[in-house]
Amino acid sequence: xxxxxxxxxxxxxxxxxxxxxxxxxxxxxxxxxxxxxxxxxxxxxxxxxxxxxxxxxxxxxxxxxxxxxxxxxxxxxxxxxxxxxxxxxxxxxxxxxxxxxxxxxxxxxxxxxxxxxxxxxxxxxxxxxxxxxxxxxxxxxxxxxxxxxxxxxxxxxxxxxxxxxxxxxxxxxxxxxxxxxxxxxxxxxxxxxxxxxxxxxxxxxxxxxxxxxxxxxxxxxxxxxxxxxxxxxxxxxxxxxxxxxxxxxxxxxxxxxxxxxxxxxxxxxxxxxxxxxxxxxxxxxxxxxxxxxxxxxxxxxxxxxxxxxxxxxxxxxxxxxxxxxxxxxxxxxxxxxxxxxxxxxxxxx
Amino acid sequence: xxxxxxxxxxxxxxxxxxxxxxxxxxxxxxxxxxxxxxxxxxxxxxxxxxxxxxxxxxxxxxxxxxxxxxxxxxxxxxxxxxxxxxxxxxxxxxxxxxxxxxxxxxxxxxxxxxxxxxxxxxxxxxxxxxxxxxxxxxxxxxxxxxxxxxxxxxxxxxxxxxxxxxxxxxxxxxxxxxxxxxxxxxxxxxxxx
Numbered sequence: 001x002x003x004x005x006x007x008x009x010x011x012x013x014x015x016x017x018x019x020x021x022x023x024x025x026x027x028x029x030x031x032x033x034x035x036x037x038x039x040x041x042x043x044x045x046x047x048x049x050x051x052x053x054x055x056x057x058x059x060x061x062x063x064x065x066x067x068x069x070x071x072x073x074x075x076x077x078x079x080x081x082x083x084x085x086x087x088x089x090x091x092x093x094x095x096x097x098x099x100x101x102x103x104x105x106x107x108x109x110x111x112x113x114x115x116x117x118x119x120x121x122x123x124x125x126x127x128x129x130x131x132x133x134x135x136x137x138x139x140x141x142x143x144x145x146x147x148x149x150x151x152x153x154x155x156x157x158x159x160x161x162x163x164x165x166x167x168x169x170x171x172x173x174x175x176x177x178x179x180x181x182x183x184x185x186x187x188x189x190x191x192x193x194x195x196x197x198x199x200x201x202x203x204x205x206x207x208x209x210x211x212x213x214x215x216x217x218x219x220x221x222x223x224x225x226x227x228x229x230x231x232x233x234x235x236x237x238x239x240x241x242x243x244x245x246x247x248x249x250x251x252x253x254x255x256x257x258x259x260x261x262x263x264x265x266x267x268x269x270x271x272x273x274x275x276x277x278x279x280x281x282x283x284x285x286x287x288x289x290x291x292x293x294x295x296x297x298x299x300x301x302x303x304x305x306x307x308x309x310x311x312x313x314x315x316x317x318x319x320x321x322x323x324x325x326x327x328x329x330x331x332x333x334x335x336x337x338x339x340x341x342x343x344x345x346x347x348x349x
Numbered sequence: 350x351x352x353x354x355x356x357x358x359x360x361x362x363x364x365x366x367x368x369x370x371x372x373x374x375x376x377x378x379x380x381x382x383x384x385x386x387x388x389x390x391x392x393x394x395x396x397x398x399x400x401x402x403x404x405x406x407x408x409x410x411x412x413x414x415x416x417x418x419x420x421x422x423x424x425x426x427x428x429x430x431x432x433x434x435x436x437x438x439x440x441x442x443x444x445x446x447x448x449x450x451x452x453x454x455x456x457x458x459x460x461x462x463x464x465x466x467x468x469x470x471x472x473x474x475x476x477x478x479x480x481x482x483x484x485x486x487x488x489x490x491x492x493x494x495x496x497x498x499x500x501x502x503x504x505x506x507x508x509x510x511x512x513x514x515x516x517x518x519x520x521x522x523x524x525x526x527x528x529x530x531x532x533x534x535x536x537x538x539x540x541x542x
Binding site (some may be wrong): 010011012014015016017018019020021022023024025027028029031032033035036037039040041043044047122124125126127148150152168169170185188190235236238239242243293294295296312314317329330 | 351352353359363364366367370371374375378379382383386389390393394396397398401402409410413465466469471472474475478479490491494495499501502509510511512513515516517519520523524525526527529530
């Protein structure tokens with residue numbers, strides 16, 4: 001075994017380094033392109049006979065789709081305070097209200113010796129084992145799924161470049177089948193540099209307090225800057241909404257001006273769908289918005305208009321007693337506050 | 350033009366699909382090379398042919414194109430591993446069926462991953478921690494760390510709900526962090542030893 005040349009500072013950097021491989025040989029890529037090209041040529045030749053019939057079917061399907069979306073947009077009416085907003089502008093109205101609500105919230109001021117405490121709570125349904133969409137079923141005839149709650153709290157000191165304190169753990173709320181008794185994970189507290197959040201599963205920029213100071217406040221320029229930072233310019237709206245814009249909000253670090261500008265930009269973004277009658281993680285009435293056709297939504301408090309978290313649904317999830325009709329499989333909330341103390345990191349054991 | 354738009358356009362103009370090979374081919378090859386280095390070049394063409402023939406089933410609301418491609422690459426890779434198991438009794442140890450689904454073996458590519466870690470001179474602490482992870486947690490962790498996918502994309506690749514992917518990722522990160530910290534405080538020289 002060849003020893004590493006440098007002392008690894010965290011497991012994530014080490015893990016990424018271990019995954020580095022040489023780039024693909026040009027011959028392999030050429031061979032793949034040639035394979036696709038040949039298949040495309042074969043398909044084109046075969047399709048000439050039936051292409052006329054296929055075009056007629058596509059036009060009909062598109063026309064029906066357009067009509068359906070118009071009907072769907074026109075059927076949505078959202079109540080915002082003392083007014084009702086209907087049709088396609090409903091999503092824009094919710095975002096605009098959220099933009100105003102964000103500005104009304106003052107950014108927390110962290111004094112020397114104090115901490116910004118950010119708490120992310122995620123309640124989700126998970127499946128046991130299972131691959132390729134197949135959920136295991138226990139001998140009791142019940143799908144082997146469990147409901148759990150993951151909580152992560154971060155304490156960020158006044159000097160943001162000093163080590164941060166993290167506490168996270170998973171508690172199982174309900175096991176659906178006696179054949180799968182999920183145990184969760186113990187809650188642990190540790191102290192590490194903020195970079196501990198980077199690498200696996202998070203977008204490091206959104207957890208860098210300095211990054212937000214550099215972002216433009218103009219809504220459209222802000223969207224462009226975030227997309228450029230995440231290299232998502234070519235991605236679809238659903239991806240950007242769930243993975244890029246929401247990551248900014250999920251971090252809990254975005255200042256009020258950034259959140260407000262983000263909501264203003266989204267108000268001008270076509271392709272959003274609104275859903276009323278959604279319940280937030282703490283039981284409040286909420287309004288959900290997502291890219292049309294997506295199963296991921298941002299949630300806003302119906303009374304105050306403030307962003308409170310996000311929601312994921314899965315129509316293919318197994319039927320579980322007590323689950324809502326939308327089959328909500330993920331519900332989160334993010335809260336921030338200023339505190340005077342942070343817990344001590346545990347001794348490793 | 351976005352990747353979903355390219356797929357959509359390829360339904361009318363099949364040759365348009367080739368653009369994706371150019372843009373995503375290197376990433377797919379890297380995924381295959383990390384897990385089946387000797388066969389990555391051959392498997393790459395298989396993956397792209399499978400994607401081309403199945404492109405009518407691509408659903409933008411379910412996954413980004415990259416995640417969809419990795420899902421296909423995973424399927425091709427596991428088909429290759431199953432063939433290897435049938436041909437080589439020695440490889441049987443790498444195929445771990447779940448107790449409830451012996452006929453639908455959840456193949457574990459840990460042997461290939463471990464060889465990769467060994468070749469990279471990965472710290473023992475990390476290597477041992479990865480080996481100790483449940484196979485489903487490790488797969489989520491690696492597909493995110495190595496293929497640079499998001500948790501939701503990983504869910505699409507692995508055919509599991511997004512909440513499940515996030516949960517497995519949280520657990521895997523917690524286990525790795527704990528093992529790393531323990532090693533840092535109890536092993537002379539730290540995790541590198």
